[in-house]
Amino acid sequence: MLIVQKYGGTSVGNIDRIKNVAGRVVRTVEQGNRVVVVVSAMSGETDKLIGFATQISVAPSEREMDMLLSSGERVTSALTAMAVEALGHKARAFTGRQAGIMTDTVHTKARIEKISGDRIRKALDEGYVVVLAGFQGISESEDVTTLGRGGSDLSAVAVASAIKADLCEIYTDVDGVYTTDPNIVPEARKLEKISYEEMLELASLGAKVLQTRSVEFAMKYRVPVVVRSSFNDNPGTLVVEEDKEMENVVVSGIAYDKNQAKITIVNVPDKPGIAAQLFQAVADANVVVDMIVQNISSDGKFADISFTVPKTDTRRALEVTEKIAKELGAERVDKREDISKISVIGVGMRTHSGVASKMFQTLAANNINIAMISTSEIKVSCVIDLKYTELAVRVLHEAFKLAL
């Protein structure tokens, strides 16, 4: 088999752990597989570098930020290649550029546009273990770019797709994907298998085992992904295409996200195109909007528009919204950061009704007020007060009998 193995920051957090990773890689090779390893920066390293940058500038250049941050993965890739060689196997470390990971020019959250992978394939053919510095690519203008937080997951999945790997293993410090956060619900159960769609919802809703865009990519190119721990030999959770068996499970998991802020533009005179104008401006500011709710006043003349954005983007989103609010003649703009989003996820919802109402009833029975609701085919999300997050997760996990 041709296997891509990605090791996160804690898995390569010190020299002993890097040696442990090399041991796993070599074991996989000795079982007859060809292996591409993708590594993150040693844990703490990226935050240290960000700390340096913020000590120097309140708004450091994003191009320079990428050059700064990409150095951490280069270090681990070189060290990991050395560790594999120390165990008697040939290994080569490659940067994003050397691996041919071409991105757009949006620094600090670049999108992969193309992966040539020529050097990877050649090195594999020559019997090398390839160790790739994750999280980074190179833009058309020959500048180093990074793929955003957790970008090494994306590097791994994208490379797996480019070289047509049989499996992409994401090694982390947890055993796999759980029905919910075991720190909140000790009875949370590890899932053996989960569909791309469910994983995508879980990831975008704050479950930190896989970066959202890496799941999108895996889903789009049908890359089989396994999430497992680098600290034991437990089998992990397989992320694959939806199958019959999955459809029989109505709800697979409960997710929560405390990193959203809610912005409301109040009493904007309602006319066609106001939402388009607002969200175009927000998008132009490179802010990703999650939930959107619009209410029309009873006389139909005014509307309130609420939406959520990542807390880190609150300031930027607020600036843009206030500008637009003035142009549209709205009354004011409100902001709330003490919220969280709770979501119930499951592909079985497509064929089973009643999930949403059960969720609302459960929250109501526990006196948890719902501020916003949004639904998709396989998910129901509610925005609630931040302080009720853990309670909501616990009661929903129980209501949907996820502990089994």
Added chain:
Amino acid sequence: MLIVQKYGGTSVGNIDRIKNVAGRVVRTVEQGNRVVVVVSAMSGETDKLIGFATQISVAPSEREMDMLLSSGERVTSALTAMAVEALGHKARAFTGRQAGIMTDTVHTKARIEKISGDRIRKALDEGYVVVLAGFQGISESEDVTTLGRGGSDLSAVAVASAIKADLCEIYTDVDGVYTTDPNIVPEARKLEKISYEEMLELASLGAKVLQTRSVEFAMKYRVPVVVRSSFNDNPGTLVVEEDKEMENVVVSGIAYDKNQAKITIVNVPDKPGIAAQLFQAVADANVVVDMIVQNISSDGKFADISFTVPKTDTRRALEVTEKIAKELGAERVDKREDISKISVIGVGMRTHSGVASKMFQTLAANNINIAMISTSEIKVSCVIDLKYTELAVRVLHEAFKLAL
């Protein structure tokens, strides 16, 4: 003026010092100059990374070593560019590759083959301060290479030459070039001016203010260099072409080098070509030989050949020499590491005689035995017992009246 400023590891050793460097850069720009900054890794950083590598492998791959070590300069270049921008000037950080520094493929001590410098010139034309990650380049095979210890000096001089800079300022933690090490001789005097040739001898003899190859490069392409401190505004030492004034000074400085080992191949049957065979083999092992002395026995049948190599290369040189010694039928190979080399340097020697004999007399008068002698047009070097190093430097500094 177009000025290249190189800042060493201690000058960028922490965030405050990086800000201090940015202040100096901005001051230079505001005086009407265009500036290219070349930075080393933060002091201690390179050694930390080397420590990681040696914990992992006794003989880490040199290609991976270069990827590892080059990361330190990337970090400082990005941070320095941010710091310049924080002071209100446009700045761009460039890696060795982005600056177009092409090298050969000899990892860990690559030689610069070509500098395109297109991006540097373009950025300067657009009004940017250019901040270049020193010490690194890119080989034909698109692999990161490093230029050896102190390689950032070479980056600076080479870039200065490529972009035809008016001046290359090397900022370090000392005020300039001294007649000898002030730690040994407190009366040592800072030189206002020194010729490339003298600087080259001083550098290759262990004075640590400038890397040897950077001086060779500066001499070859006539790049005017100033060595000065980043911690004060003292004028430093100008390294330039020899002039009349310099020739009147017979001796400019005393250097010492404790990092050499002496290898002797004893009683090798003398025939044409033995030296060639030996030193070809040593060169093939990538070991740079410094002094060479050959004695023929009184009957002309046997020869002893002694030579010195950097201590770090002793093991490799010894292996090669022992193999050759066997082939040539030599009696044995000896090694001594408790030696040092003391040198007296001055372009005035070309026109004044008696320097060598004065040196030998001075050493003899202090009971210091001479193990090897080598001379050049502007230098006399003696290998002596390591323990007499400081004594020899002091008495020679006095004998040649360098304190003035």
